[in-house]
Amino acid sequence: MGPVNLTATQLAKLTIDAYADIKFKQPTGIRWQALLNPTELSFSRKNLYQATQSAGTSAPQQSFSGGEPDQVQIDLLLDGTGVVGEPGSIGPLLDALLELTRFQGDTHQPYYVHAFWGRFGFRGILTQADVTYKLFDRAGEPLRATVKLSLKEALSAEETAAQDRPSSPDLYQTWLVEDGETLDAIAARVYGDPAYWRPLAAANRLANPRGLRTGQLLVLPPLAAGR
Template identity: 70%
Template sequence: MILDTALLTKLTLEPYRDQEFQEPAGTPWRAMLNPTELTFSRKNTYQATPSAGSSAPQQSFGGGEPDQVQIDLLLDGTGVIESDESVGERLDALLALTEFQSDTHQPYYVHAYWGRFDFRGVLTQVDVTYKLFDRAGEPLRAAAKLTLKEVVAPQEAAAQERRESPDLYQTWEVREGERLDTIAYRVYGDPAFWQPLAEVNRLVNPAGLVPGQVLLLPPKAADR
């Protein structure tokens, strides 16, 4: 039996040139078979400070580290799965996502998604184990373990960190598909704050945001 992978929703890796994920950099890479395992990791760091009169040091929060995911994939070229590319060709395309770009002087940024899984970051490591070969030595089956580390654009990180700083003005560059209420929720934690946003930016049509448009984000305390 030959599986028709066109009928399946497949894990997709989209390469971008910029950490805002606005400049696509070529054709997306799609898995032949969906992940056999996906591991998510989040880590905070703490610093131990000796405390006088106590045998246990005090733990002070040192900051959060980028989220990380590991994805286990299987590539099969034995004919069980229909494919126009060999296992070797698909691995070459996958490994190309880690290559140095001459214009940006760094590898690609990668948007990985599949079902509810949605992750934006960089591909920090690819481990490949070849499982089967043909008589000419070409790989027929391989297992790949991908490690991605989260990347957050500076403006988004600033918006997240400044939610509790009502005295600071910010700006926001609109992305494809974003709405004013979703921006209000991400910045202020309140989708109803879209109205002050519309007023400050003098938006005649609040629903007509354009990708690349820059919005002024007022201090929440100034309007509420």
């Protein structure tokens, strides 16, 4: 059998980073990474419209009255049978994931999470985690489980205002690094100036700006943050 070329998405695993604040500027240092790629990922966006009946019309007029936060559901398989990595209980990995649904002890606020995998990136809070255990060992430790994660978008007041202006450079975005790309080249394409590599490196906590990896996901800070 010849060599198999894997895409960046196949190589990457779903990763969830936790932050203490809704502006996603205070990382907690907590990172959770899936054993296997998501089996399913669904996205939901809902806009609200208000019907107003005008005199002399046969049908009400629909006027946009606002939108609800975007929602994402991620279906995961956790497997400790040895299919991926060393065999053993998935209990600790599952406990670490469920901990992200709790409130932070010092702020009494939920963890704000950045979930990313390949070109997918979503920032919000974990609103629900449904776990179904599929397999146990003789000691009763879980070896396999499916998890349905529900996330709801969380935006700061500043980001909400910026999002209402689609052309605004004030929104955070993500960038999937391709083979051979450099930080200054990415900065030139995104911000129009290669000198913006410094705030880009700082935003991603890159100790070695020249050590980009193919398939690495970068957070692109707002243009104002790069000035």
